[in-house]
Amino acid sequence: MEKAKGIVWDLSELYASADDPQFTQDIESAVSLASAFKESYHGKISAENSNAELLAKALVDYEVLLEKGYRPYAMANLLFTGDGRSDQYKAMVAKVQDVVSRMSQATLFFALEIQQIPDQTIEAFLATGKLDHFRHYIESLRQFTPFTLSEKEEQIANRKDLSGATAFVNLFDEFTAAFEWQLEVDGEMKTLTQSEMRELQRHQDGAVRRKAKTAHDGKYGENALIFTNVFGNLVKDHANEIEMRGYDSPIQPTHLKNKAPKKVVETMMDVTTEHNYLVQEFCQLKAKMLGLPKLTGSDLYAPVAKSDRKVPFEEGKSMVIDSFREFSPEFGAIIERAFAENRIDAEIRPGKRGGAFCYSIAPSVHPLVLMNYVDKLDSVYTMAHEFGHALHTVLACEKESILTFHPPLILAETASVFAEMLLTRKLLAEEQDRESRIEIIAGKLEDFFGTISRQTMYTRFELDAHLEGAKRRLSADDFCHLWIKRREEMYGDAVDFLEVEKWFWAVIPHFIHTRFYCYAYTFGALFVLALYNQYEQEGESFVPKYRALLAAGNSDWPENLVRKVGLDFHQRSFWEGGFRVIASLLQELRELTSQ
Ligand SMILES: [Zn+2]
Numbered sequence: 001m002e003k004a005k006g007i008v009w010d011l012s013e014l015y016a017s018a019d020d021p022q023f024t025q026d027i028e029s030a031v032s033l034a035s036a037f038k039e040s041y042h043g044k045i046s047a048e049n050s051n052a053e054l055l056a057k058a059l060v061d062y063e064v065l066l067e068k069g070y071r072p073y074a075m076a077n078l079l080f081t082g083d084g085r086s087d088q089y090k091a092m093v094a095k096v097q098d099v100v101s102r103m104s105q106a107t108l109f110f111a112l113e114i115q116q117i118p119d120q121t122i123e124a125f126l127a128t129g130k131l132d133h134f135r136h137y138i139e140s141l142r143q144f145t146p147f148t149l150s151e152k153e154e155q156i157a158n159r160k161d162l163s164g165a166t167a168f169v170n171l172f173d174e175f176t177a178a179f180e181w182q183l184e185v186d187g188e189m190k191t192l193t194q195s196e197m198r199e200l201q202r203h204q205d206g207a208v209r210r211k212a213k214t215a216h217d218g219k220y221g222e223n224a225l226i227f228t229n230v231f232g233n234l235v236k237d238h239a240n241e242i243e244m245r246g247y248d249s250p251i252q253p254t255h256l257k258n259k260a261p262k263k264v265v266e267t268m269m270d271v272t273t274e275h276n277y278l279v280q281e282f283c284q285l286k287a288k289m290l291g292l293p294k295l296t297g298s299d300l301y302a303p304v305a306k307s308d309r310k311v312p313f314e315e316g317k318s319m320v321i322d323s324f325r326e327f328s329p330e331f332g333a334i335i336e337r338a339f340a341e342n343r344i345d346a347e348i349r350p351g352k353r354g355g356a357f358c359y360s361i362a363p364s365v366h367p368l369v370l371m372n373y374v375d376k377l378d379s380v381y382t383m384a385h386e387f388g389h390a391l392h393t394v395l396a397c398e399k400e401s402i403l404t405f406h407p408p409l410i411l412a413e414t415a416s417v418f419a420e421m422l423l424t425r426k427l428l429a430e431e432q433d434r435e436s437r438i439e440i441i442a443g444k445l446e447d448f449f450g451t452i453s454r455q456t457m458y459t460r461f462e463l464d465a466h467l468e469g470a471k472r473r474l475s476a477d478d479f480c481h482l483w484i485k486r487r488e489e490m491y492g493d494a495v496d497f498l499e500v501e502k503w504f505w506a507v508i509p510h511f512i513h514t515r516f517y518c519y520a521y522t523f524g525a526l527f528v529l530a531l532y533n534q535y536e537q538e539g540e541s542f543v544p545k546y547r548a549l550l551a552a553g554n555s556d557w558p559e560n561l562v563r564k565v566g567l568d569f570h571q572r573s574f575w576e577g578g579f580r581v582i583a584s585l586l587q588e589l590r591e592l593t594s595q
Helices: 022-042 052-082 087-116 119-127 133-143 151-163 167-175 196-198 207-220 224-245 252-258 260-272 275-292 313-327 329-340 376-396 415-430 434-469 476-491 497-508 517-553 558-564 572-595
Strands: 181-185 187-194 355-360 368-370
Touching: 022 052, 022 087, 022 313, 052 087, 052 119, 052 133, 052 355, 052 368, 087 133, 087 252, 119 133, 133 196, 133 558, 151 167, 151 329, 167 224, 167 517, 181 196, 181 207, 181 434, 187 196, 196 207, 207 224, 207 497, 224 434, 224 476, 224 497, 252 260, 260 275, 260 434, 260 517, 260 572, 275 572, 313 329, 313 376, 313 415, 329 376, 368 376, 376 517, 415 434, 415 517, 434 572, 476 497, 517 558, 517 572
Parallel strands: none
Antiparallel strands: 181 187, 355 368
């Protein structure tokens, strides 16, 4: 079977087909449930005579109406990702979007009222035990209460945002979406897109990589005026917001949203920075593998090994199931069942969306995986990753409900990245071919340094920019200097960067779209490595703890969830454990390449 031909998902758990009359019925009842909800509870949740029973009942009703609306929403979106050319699916998506936005308008008051209940009252409510299941949901909503302005002020801020911060974000998007590069490739002048340029930076030929990198980053430098204004104004806007709302630092709102204790993030980032010498050693080793005296910035993503290993779908599927099974027979069975029940769409066909995801909407619907399987090891990794997410959902849905099963952001990639580690472990245990081992290990290390060390460097730069930019207007040169300082901290003198690479800060969309998001990548990957290190040391007894962590879903603060399984991410040693895994992979790569 070539490229997973015929592997198409079964959506019948949602609806029999796109024409199922139940689809329209659910839409209608979701809308009427939402208005009935408003009718029943508006003004009553935060009223003086409110009580724990009322709030508990409202939360349950809220989940019922969410589920009613999420089902058609999921169906329309899944059909559409499966075939984006269909006018019927497009119309269904437009319809469900309208429904969800009407539902959220009708229920917006609910979260606000939960936030407005006085501290003492909510404590009394929680003490009744009637809200145990929703305790964490309530507490996490309420952590923003001290930073919320009056309703009138929030409305004004919201409206001014449209022509303020949001306008700068839109400018960035529209401006960069139109970016194209004219470049001579193989003796031919070509017009290239962003993703084609990125491919060229992974080219076999160093001269091609350098030319592509120079052209790519150079374009951002040529347009420095725009990027300096966009980023600079967003920094200034955020500084105003921090001051008006009374946050203690520009990164605090992100920590709250992530439910990540400040101290923990700081420890994690410090440990990461202290291990930059591993990045530098890897870069030196990579230069040697490429036959270069030293890497230049354009060689960072150069391919180091060439193995053309073909992995047909059935083989990839067995590898994934087995890698789960070897860790826990129960996990293996869960994944095997997901395949048997056709909860995956893997074939490549016209109109289907690119990339991959795992979609989980409610405990009553099994998670669904979409990917585009291309008979390569990369695809097997993607499959392991997405089924890691699926496993997380299945376990969390044993006890948790629609408001409490989705893992908190900083733990969201735990099961997926852990699944990739299990696959790596299996591959290395079985693979004897030297080139293939080099490919697997070098690929993993590059991945880790990209998601762990580099994202921490991004975050440090971003924080510098926010702290400096709150004091004065930053020039293009200022941004470049801050960037180079943090880049040097990471790479030392192991890499010679091209002059144009000083503009790379302008390339990263996260700084514009999702402030301080980058450390979540570090957290996710390093947390998993630390867990994996624990597993290697502990063996079997780690398995039930890990299971409990996944099954807890979003029912408590990440800090408590982690502590409950006997781990403490306040400890430096926990994070250092992650780097032990990296160091031992690096050591093995060193040995393989010196043979
Ligand atoms: Zn993922």
